[in-house]
Amino acid sequence: MIELIGVSKRFDNGREALSNLSLNLxxxxxxxxxxxxxxxxxxLLKLLLRMELPTRGQVMVxxxxxxxxxxxxxxxxxxxxxxxxxDHMLLPDRSVFDNVAIPLVIGGYREADRARRVRxxxxxxxxxxxxxxxxxxxxAGEQQRVGIARAVVNRPAVLLADEPxxxxxxxxxxxxxxxxxxxxxxxxxxxxxxxxxxxxxSFGDRVLELADGRLRQMEAGDGAAA
Amino acid sequence: xxxxxxxxxxxxxxxSAAATWLLxxxxxxxxxVARLRSEGLSTLLVVLTIGIALALPGLLFVAVERLADxxxxxxxxxxxxxxxxxxxxxxxxxxxxxxxxxxxxxxxSPQASLDELLTATGFGAAMDGVLAGFEGNPLPxxxxxxxxxxxxxPARVRALAAQLQGEPGVEGVQVDLEWLQRLQAALTLxxxxxxxxxxxxxAAVVLVVGSLTRMAVxxxxxxxxxxxxxxxxxxFVLRPFLYLGLFFGLxxxxxxxxxxxxxxxxxxxxxxxxxxxxxxxxxxxxxxxAVALVLLGGGAVxxxxxxxxTARRQLAAIEP
Numbered sequence: 001m002i003e004l005i006g007v008s009k010r011f012d013n014g015r016e017a018l019s020n021l022s023l024n025l026x027x028x029x030x031x032x033x034x035x036x037x038x039x040x041x042x043x044l045l046k047l048l049l050r051m052e053l054p055t056r057g058q059v060m061v062x063x064x065x066x067x068x069x070x071x072x073x074x075x076x077x078x079x080x081x082x083x084x085x086x087d088h089m090l091l092p093d094r095s096v097f098d099n100v101a102i103p104l105v106i107g108g109y110r111e112a113d114r115a116r117r118v119r120x121x122x123x124x125x126x127x128x129x130x131x132x133x134x135x136x137x138x139x140a141g142e143q144q145r146v147g148i149a150r151a152v153v154n155r156p157a158v159l160l161a162d163e164p165x166x167x168x169x170x171x172x173x174x175x176x177x178x179x180x181x182x183x184x185x186x187x188x189x190x191x192x193x194x195x196x197x198x199x200x201x202s203f204g205d206r207v208l209e210l211a212d213g214r215l216r217q218m219e220a221g222d223g224a225a226a
Numbered sequence: 227x228x229x230x231x232x233x234x235x236x237x238x239x240x241x242s243a244a245a246t247w248l249l250x251x252x253x254x255x256x257x258x259v260a261r262l263r264s265e266g267l268s269t270l271l272v273v274l275t276i277g278i279a280l281a282l283p284g285l286l287f288v289a290v291e292r293l294a295d296x297x298x299x300x301x302x303x304x305x306x307x308x309x310x311x312x313x314x315x316x317x318x319x320x321x322x323x324x325x326x327x328x329x330x331x332x333x334x335s336p337q338a339s340l341d342e343l344l345t346a347t348g349f350g351a352a353m354d355g356v357l358a359g360f361e362g363n364p365l366p367x368x369x370x371x372x373x374x375x376x377x378x379x380p381a382r383v384r385a386l387a388a389q390l391q392g393e394p395g396v397e398g399v400q401v402d403l404e405w406l407q408r409l410q411a412a413l414t415l416x417x418x419x420x421x422x423x424x425x426x427x428x429a430a431v432v433l434v435v436g437s438l439t440r441m442a443v444x445x446x447x448x449x450x451x452x453x454x455x456x457x458x459x460x461x462f463v464l465r466p467f468l469y470l471g472l473f474f475g476l477x478x479x480x481x482x483x484x485x486x487x488x489x490x491x492x493x494x495x496x497x498x499x500x501x502x503x504x505x506x507x508x509x510x511x512x513x514x515x516a517v518a519l520v521l522l523g524g525g526a527v528x529x530x531x532x533x534x535x536t537a538r539r540q541l542a543a544i545e546p
Binding site for chain 1: 240241242243245246249250253448449451452453454455456457458459460462545546
C-alpha cells in the first residue's frame with residue numbers, strides 16, 4: 001500500500017533529511033516509525049501527505065506516484081488518507097460533531113450519511129455523548145480521540161499518525177494505540193511516527209527506526225510484516 | 227467499519243460533483259452568515275462605510291443627470307435680440323430674413339416691448355409712476371432673430387450676431403447663449419467629477435473589502451491549514467472569503483441605495499422650491515431603478531473581486 005523506492009529528500013539549506021530510503025508497507029499492516037527528533041520521521045510523513053516532494057526516488061501510495069501527481073489532484077488524494085496530528089489540530093470554534101464531519105463535507109457525502117458516519121466514528125472513540133461540545137471543553141486525551149475520529153470518519157485506506165500520544169499519559173496512550181490496532185484489524189494500513197519506545201515495545205508490531213535519514217533496523221513483530 | 231480494498235471512492239453514498247459544489251456553497255454561505263452575525267456591530271459599520279462610499283457618487287450622478295435632462299429639454303435654438311436705433315423699421319428687420327443663416331425675424335415695436343414688460347412683471351399699475359419719469363417710451367424696438375438649425379452652433383450664432391451688429395441702425399446685439407453654454411460646460415465638468423469620484427470611491431471599497439479579507443484569512447490560517455490537510459481544495463478554502471466579499475459589497479450597495487433614497491427625499495422638496503423660485507419646474511425626483519441596480523451590482527462585483535484578488539494569492543501561500 002505504501003512503497004518508497006530510493007527516496008532522498010534534501011532541503012534548500014543543504015540538509016539531507018532522507019537518504020536513499022526504500023521500504024514497503026503492505027496493506028493492512030501497522031508500523032511504528034521511530035528515531036530521534038531530526039531523524040527524518042516528520043519528513044517521511046510529509047512526503048506521504050504530499051506536503052513535500054522527494055528530491056530523488058518514488059513515493060507510491062495506493063498505486064499512485066506522489067511525485068508525479070499534479071497539484072490540483074492533491075486535495076482528492078488527501079481526502080483518502082487519514083491523518084492524526086500530535087496537537088490534534090481541531091477547529092476551536094466548531095463542535096466535536098462538526099470537526100469530525102469536515103472530511104465528509106469536503107468529500108460531498110449526503111447529510112444523513114454524514115451524521116451516521118460521524119456518530120459511528122465518535123462511538124468508536126467513545127465520545128458520542130460529547131458531540132455538541134467544543135474541543136476546548138474536552139480533556140487532552142478526548143481531543144486526541146476526536147482527532148482520530150476525524151481521521152477515520154471517511155474510512156481511509158491509509159492512516160498516518162504523527163506522535164499521536166505525545167501529549168498523553170501512559171494509560172491514555174495505551175487506549176489510543178488500541179484504537180489504531182482496531183483500524184488495522186479492519187484492513188487499514190497504519191503508520192505511526194513516535195519516539196515513545198516503551199509504548200512501541202509493548203505491542204510487538206513492525207518497527208522501523210530512522211537515524212540520520214536512513215533505515216537503521218527493521219523488526220518484524222508477530223504477523224504484522226509481510 | 228468495513229475494510230476498504232483500495233484508495234477508491236465509495237460512489238453510492240456520495241453526491242455528484244455538482245451537488246457537492248452546491249453543498250459546499252450552502253455551507254460556506256451559512257458559515258459566513260453565522261460569523262458576520264457574531265460580529266454584528268463591526269459588520270454594520272463596514273456595511274455603512276461601503277454604503278456611504280457608493281452613495282456619494284450615486285447622488286452626484288442622479289443630480290447631474292437630472293440637470294442635464296433639463297438643459298437638453300431647453301429649446302436649444304438660441305435667439306439673437308437686435309436692438310434698433312430710434313424707432314427702427316420693421317421693413318429693415320424683415321430684410322434680414324434673406325440672410326443665409328437666418329430662419330426667422332420677428333419685429334417687436336417699442337410699445338409691444340413695453341406691454342410685454344408690464345405683463346411679465348405684473349407691475350402694470352405700479353410701473354406707471356416710474357415710466358412717467360421718462361420722455362415717452364424708453365424701450366427700443368427689437369428684432370428677434372432666430373438662426374436656422376444648421377447655424378445654431380455657438381460659433382456661427384456669434385458670427386451672425388457680429389454681422390448683425392455691423393448693420394446700419396443697429397444699436398446693440400444680445401445673444402442669450404452664454405448661460406446655457408456655461409451650464410453645459412459645468413454639467414460636463416460635474417459628469418467628469420462624478421465618474422472620477424465614483425472610480426476613487428469604488429477603489430476605496432475594493433481596498434476596504436480587500437483588507438477585511440486579508441484580516442479574515444490571517445485570523446483563520448490554522449483552520450485553512452487543517453482544511454487543506456484533510457483534502458480541502460483551493461476553491462473550497464477560498465469560498466467562504468468570496469462570500470464575505472460578496473456580502474459586504476451587496477449589503478454595502480443596498481445601504482447606498484437606501485441612503486440615496488433618503489437623501490433624495492430629504493433634499494427633494496427644497497430643491498423643487500428653489501427651482502420654482504427661478505421659474506423652473508426642475509425636480510430631483512425619486513430613485514432611478516437603473517442607478518439602484520448599478521449600485522447593488524457594482525457593490526457585489528467590487529466586493530467579490532476584492533475578496534478574490536486578496537484571498538486567492540494569500541491562500542495559495544498557506545501550505546500545510
